[in-house]
Amino acid sequence: MGGYARFVWPSISFALAVLIWNVWSARRHHARALTRAARAVAMARSEES
Amino acid sequence: MWTWFYRLASPPYVYRTAAALTPWFFAGAALMIGYGLVDGLAFAPPDYQQGDAFRIIYVHAPSAWLSLFAYTLMAVAGAIALIWRIKVGYAVAAAAAPIGASFTLAALVTGSLWGRPMWGTYWAWDPRLTSELILLFLYFGVISLRQAFEDPARGDRAAALLGVVGVVNVPIVHFSVTWWNSLHQGGTVMRLGKPEMPGSMLWPLLAMLAGFMFFFGAVLCMRVRGEVLSRERQSAWVREAVIS
Numbered sequence: 001m002g003g004y005a006r007f008v009w010p011s012i013s014f015a016l017a018v019l020i021w022n023v024w025s026a027r028r029h030h031a032r033a034l035t036r037a038a039r040a041v042a043m044a045r046s047e048e049s
Numbered sequence: 050m051w052t053w054f055y056r057l058a059s060p061p062y063v064y065r066t067a068a069a070l071t072p073w074f075f076a077g078a079a080l081m082i083g084y085g086l087v088d089g090l091a092f093a094p095p096d097y098q099q100g101d102a103f104r105i106i107y108v109h110a111p112s113a114w115l116s117l118f119a120y121t122l123m124a125v126a127g128a129i130a131l132i133w134r135i136k137v138g139y140a141v142a143a144a145a146a147p148i149g150a151s152f153t154l155a156a157l158v159t160g161s162l163w164g165r166p167m168w169g170t171y172w173a174w175d176p177r178l179t180s181e182l183i184l185l186f187l188y189f190g191v192i193s194l195r196q197a198f199e200d201p202a203r204g205d206r207a208a209a210l211l212g213v214v215g216v217v218n219v220p221i222v223h224f225s226v227t228w229w230n231s232l233h234q235g236g237t238v239m240r241l242g243k244p245e246m247p248g249s250m251l252w253p254l255l256a257m258l259a260g261f262m263f264f265f266g267a268v269l270c271m272r273v274r275g276e277v278l279s280r281e282r283q284s285a286w287v288r289e290a291v292i293s
């Protein structure tokens with residue numbers, strides 16, 4: 001990297017870490033919402049019965 | 050056109066469409082980012098002035114572009130929700146905020162790492178850097194404001210309002226390098242006339258820009274699904290979706 005490796009590779013690594021965080025965070029966000037929705041459905045069912 | 054617009058206001062339609070689009074967006078992102086990174090890091094020639102340090106552009110410029118795009122989308126979605134009372138707009142605005150904040154942070158960190166060898170400092174109170182930092186604080190403000198109210202509907206409205214007001218910072222970030230004297234270089238791709246880069250450097254950059262946009266689309270769809278589920282969890286269609 002022509003003497004610039006200590007700037008280039010951390011930049012690439014940080015950007016890739018942001019991409020990975022976004023996927024992890026979006027998956028967790030959706031999974032939590034699904035759990036909450038399932039809990040709401042279960043509560044509604046128990047109230048009906 | 051209005052039929053399409055009103056279909057977008059339907060939470061089950063948005064939920065299903067987002068689910069269908071996610072894998073396609075991820076595939077586009079993987080292809081474009083894969084090509085852009087390999088070509089940009091291994092095959093593009095070094096810059097005649099900046100040497101190999103210029104390769105930081107392949108992650109810095111797409112991050113900076115996304116930071117502005119995500120904010121604009123968040124403000125437009127918030128405005129649509131405020132004006133037409135379309136609740137999906139709040140869901141899209143809430144979904145876009147953390148993604149945009151993360152890419153603003155990426156733009157600041159990678160820019161800072163690029164600035165050290167080129168300007169001799171990691172940070173300067175330069176118009177472009179300062180306005181981008183303000184953009185990050187605006188994102189934090191929007192995210193915090195949404196969570197600050199006990200009533201989620203009030204939080205949504207307040208956050209959307211701040212988002213709409215804060216959009217004035219987007220053209221300031223973009224044009225800061227032309228309006229004021231700046232350490233930051235001027236536009237190289239988004240300019241009138243021909244881009245200033247040769248094709249061997251430009252193609253991987255365009256691929257990275259497209260890849261980051263696809264990636265944004267994919268994670269936005271995932272987050273919008275989560276937001277829609279959370280907001281609609283008492284409705285019949287969510288009950289059916291959860292049971293199936």
